[in-house]
Amino acid sequence: MSSAPLSLKRLGWALAAIVFVADQISKFLILDLFSSGPQAVQVWSFFNLVMAWNPGVSFGMFGAIGAWGPWILVAITAIISVVLAVWLGRAENRLTAVSLGLILGGAVGNIIDRVRFGAVVDFLDVHVMGYHWPAFNVADSAITVGAVFLILESLFYSSEKPKTDT
Template identity: 50%
Template sequence: MPGSLKRNLTVGGLLALIVVLADQVTKEWALATLFRDGAVVEVTPFFNLVAVWNRGVSFGLLASDDPMTPFYLSGFAVAVVIGLLVWLARAPSQLLRISLGLIIGGAIGNVIDRLRYNAVVDFIDWHAFGYHWPAFNLADSAISVGVVFLLFDSFLGDSHRSDPQMTGKDGE
C-alpha cells in the first residue's frame, strides 16, 4: 500500500472509529437513562437532553412506518460511505482526511442504530426564544462538522495541500 494511501486511510479511519465509539457510548447512556422513562433533563435554559427515536434521516425527513425503511436508508448510507472511503484514499490534504473521517464515522454510527433499533437514537436538544432545533446525536454532530470542514477545505483549494505527490507538484 503506497504511503499516502495508508496515511489517508489511517487518519480518516481512526477518526471515523473514534466517532463511532463515542457516538455509540453516548447513545447507550441515553438509552439507559433518558429513554428508560422518557425523561427530559434541562441542562440549561437553552439545552435539554431528551429521548427521541428518529425513523427518518435529518430532521425526520423520509420517516416511515414501512419496516424496510431502515434497510433502505442504511443501504444508501453504506453506499455513500464506500464512495467517501474512495475519496478518503485519494485525499490530498489533512483537513480533507479529517472531514471525511468525521462524516464516515457519523454515517456508520447512525447505520448501526438503524440496524439495531430500526431508528436512530437522538437526545441532544437545543432551543431558544421558543424555537427548537430538531433533536440530534453525536454522529449527526460529526457529520455536520465534517461537512463544514469539507466546505472550508474546498475554499482553500490547492494552496494548503501538504503532499506534493498527491497534488502532482514536484515540491520545488
C-alpha cells in the same frame, strides 16, 4: 488518482473510529438513562437531553417512508460510506482526511442504530430564542462538521498542484 499517504489514511480512520465509539457509547448511556427514568433532563436553559427515535434522516426527513424505510436508508448510507472510504484512501490533505473521518464515523454509527432498532437514537435538544432545533446525536454532529469542512475546503483550498518549470 494516487493513494493517500499512510498517515492521512490513519488519521481519517482513527477519527472515524473515535466518532463511532463516542456515538455508540453516548447512545448506550442515553438509552439506559431514559429506560425507566425522566422524559427529559434539562442541562442548561437552552439545552436538554431527551430520548427521540428518528426513523428518517436529518431532522426526521423521510421518516414516513414505510416499513422498508430503515433498510433503504441503511443501503443508501452504506453505499455512500463505501464511496467515502475510497475517497479517504485517496485523500491528499489533512482537512479532507479529517472531514471524511468525521462523516464516516457518524454514518456508520447511525447505520448501526437503524440495523439494531429500525431508527436512530437522537438525544441532544437545543432551543434558543424561541427556536427549537430538532433533536440530534453525536453522529449527526460529526457528519455536519465533516460536511462543513469539505465545503470550506472546496471553497478556499485549491486541489491543483503547483506546476513546476522543467
